[in-house]
Amino acid sequence: MTSGYMSIRNNTDAVLQVSGIDCSPIRAEVHETKMTLEGTMKMEKIVSFFLNPGTSTIFTPGGKHVMLWGLDGYEEKQLNCNFLISNQAPIKFAFSIKYRG
Numbered sequence: 001m002t003s004g005y006m007s008i009r010n011n012t013d014a015v016l017q018v019s020g021i022d023c024s025p026i027r028a029e030v031h032e033t034k035m036t037l038e039g040t041m042k043m044e045k046i047v048s049f050f051l052n053p054g055t056s057t058i059f060t061p062g063g064k065h066v067m068l069w070g071l072d073g074y075e076e077k078q079l080n081c082n083f084l085i086s087n088q089a090p091i092k093f094a095f096s097i098k099y100r101g
Contacts, residue, residue, distance in 0.1 A: 001067060001068065001069050002067075002068050002071055003061065003065045003066065003067060003068070004028075004059070004065065004066035004067075004068055004079075004095045005059045005060055005061065005065055005066075006058075006059050006066075006093070006095070007056055007057070007058045007059070008051065008056065008057050008059075008083075008093075009054075009055070009056040010051040010052060010053055010054065010055055010056075011054075012053060013053050014053060015050055015051070015052055015053065016050065016051045016085055016088070017048055017049075017050050017051075017085065017086040017087075018030070018048060018049050018050075018051060018083050018084070018085060019047075019048040019084050019085065019086045020047075020048070020083075020084040021066060021081060021082070021083055021084065022081060022082045022084060022090070023066075023068065023079055023080070023081040023082075023095075025070070026068055026069065026070045026071060026074065026079060027068070027069040027070055028066055028067065028068050028069075028081065029045050029046075029066070029067050030045070030046040030049070030064065030065075030066055030067075031043050031044060031045055031046060031064070031065055031066070031067050032044055032046050032063060032064045032065070033061075033062050033063060033065070041062075046064065048086070049064075066081075066095075068095075071097070074097065076097060077096065077097055078094040078095060078096055078097060079094060079095045079097055080092065080093075080094050081093055081094065081095065
């Protein structure tokens, strides 16, 4: 399992509801790390989130990020993905794959 990071910007005039992610054949989910009332960090799956017109969201360690499972043996230099958008066509993007050994 590993994490993916990026920044995204809504350049449209509409509010976009990101309702999921598809990086087939790799399993992917959008997650967010949050601080609990007890002072510990907790990671939660995000089912959907909104991106207002003209705004950006940065996916970083300790915040929103994409969790990826199944990259062992994945030979490609990039992973093509789609953000699933409610009532609209998916938004295509790609992660650069960087192996750290």
